[in-house]
């Protein structure tokens with residue numbers, strides 16, 4: 001009698017997951033835990049039991065890669081089809097791509113940064129579950145960086161502003177805003193990162209960041225970006241869950257963690273919110289076909305979903321809503337107008353173009369912002385008189401920057417909303433300037449870190465940005481004619497008219513945009 | 522001139538010695554300073570402007586060499602009305618400390634130190 005060999009026992013998904021995470025985690029015998037995990041104590045966070053970390057996504061490596069490969073296949077099929085059918089010609093207008101220029105310059109390099117730091121967490125967190133969750137997110141973020149670059153690379157064949165995003169991310173003034181935001185988080189410890197990026201960015205503010213870009217894409221005929229958005233969405237829901245689990249885990253582990261986490265929340269809410277000024281102006285000014293105002297987005301995705309839902313739950317742990325949230329709520333009527341006005345005035349030094357909003361667009365803005373836009377409209381009307389007199393305006397000179405958010409100091413007082421705010425602190429004999437109470441508050445908690453900030457204006461005046469003149473700096477930024485300046489008459493605009501057989505097209509490709517790029521001085 | 526600190530040094534949590542210097546310290550500008558010039562209440566200028574100047578510059582030189590070329594950009598600004606058209610002050614948080622300007626006073630005399638904000642509004 002022969003006994004048939006037993007078929008190898010098949011583990012369930014749950015068992016395979018626990019073999020992957022828990023069975024690959026062990027108690028060290030000949031080195032101490034502190035030697036293996038040197039980064040989990042200095043921030044002052046106390047963890048008693050890493051096994052209490054819940055991981056609701058029980059993914060294994062094979063399930064993860066299979067799923068991601070399917071999504072990539074779908075995305076790349078769309079990219080190919082769009083490229084072959086000259087899909088870019090069916091966008092609403094070439095000026096829509098300014099939103100995507102900002103995206104590839106400001107966001108894609110930070111997806112890459114996110115991948116770096118999650119790789120660090122995948123090594124340094126002490127629990128098997130959180131390490132594996134961090135590994136998956138690390139791979140996601142790398143994939144996001146790659147798919148975003150691939151998605152937008154097709155536009156680089158036809159339009160300015162895309163060709164040098166990585167160098168520009170490191171050098172250009174407005175990109176120091178997202179760059180310094182992420183590098184602040186990268187240079188923090190693993191727990192601050194979890195609250196900064198995992199929770200505040202990926203949970204608290206993520207819908208305000210991605211929905212505007214992805215819906216803006218769908219409203220303006222950008223099928224590739226929309227498809228990228230869908231492909232990233234299922235990752236994002238995992239990231240949101242990780243962020244939420246991270247904050248609950250820290251709060252449940254020890255009461256002493258609560259004030260530390262509260263400060264990080266205060267800090268990263270405000271840092272993230274200030275960064276979103278770039279998104280706010282994109283939503284209200286850069287989309288030829290509008291779909292939602294910043295104010296509506298803020299009310300829905302922040303005030304409704306976060307202030308009402310999330311912070312009511314977190315109150316149970318002794319967490320209150322972030323400081324300065326009232327200022328953000330008050331600013332929803334102003335921030336997009338102020339931010340776009342800044343970008344408009346300095347776009348001769350940018351890798352995107354701007355233009356005075358059309359009368360029709362201003363009517364839309366006035367419907368959205370009946371209380372405040374009439375005042376901003378007067379500025380545009382003043383600028384229109386300039387243009388009628390032959391002089392589109394670019395500011396000749398450099399703006400005062402906030403030491404923390406690094407944005408030109410164009411934001412205003414809550415109780416005096418058309419007067420810019422000025423704040424300063426003096427630390428070890430040196431004065432530092434801030435745009436708001438929120439930024440000042442952060443500096444006063446971490447003055448040594450923030451005095452190290454690389455402020456583009458201060459660096460230009462030290463001679464560290466290619467030379468003393470504006471053309472020197474623009475050259476050092478890697479800008480080329482057609483990347484920045486005024487949209488009307490730019491190379492992108494002229495090409496767009498030509499490709500659409502528009503009689504307004506004039507055979508004069510380079511002159512207008514080059515004039516724009518030099519218009520500053 | 523040493524400024525009086527407004528904040529104390531907080532405890533620093535780091536994995537090693539962490540005490541980087543300021544990347545905007547006055548010494549990095551030789552004998553010059555950075556100053557911010559702020560037209561309070563005029564949103565035409567998106568933010569105050571930053572200039573690198575010598576603190577020994579007289580106000581008259583500042584007016585013709587620095588101030589007017591920049592603010593002329595506002596089509597409603599009339600340089601011909603002179604600096605008397607404005608009230609001048611140093612902005613310190615929400616306070617405005619008035620300063621008296623005249624052609625021979627230097628920026629240093631006015632109390633303009635590194636990264637100070639010289640503000641002005643219509644008189």
Ligand SMILES: [Fe+2]
Pocket residue numbers: 111114140141144
């Ligand atoms: Fe991502």
Ligand SMILES: [Fe+2]
Pocket residue numbers: 202235236239
């Ligand atoms: Fe993410």
Ligand SMILES: [Zn+2]
Pocket residue numbers: 274402403404405406407434435436439
């Ligand atoms: Zn700020």
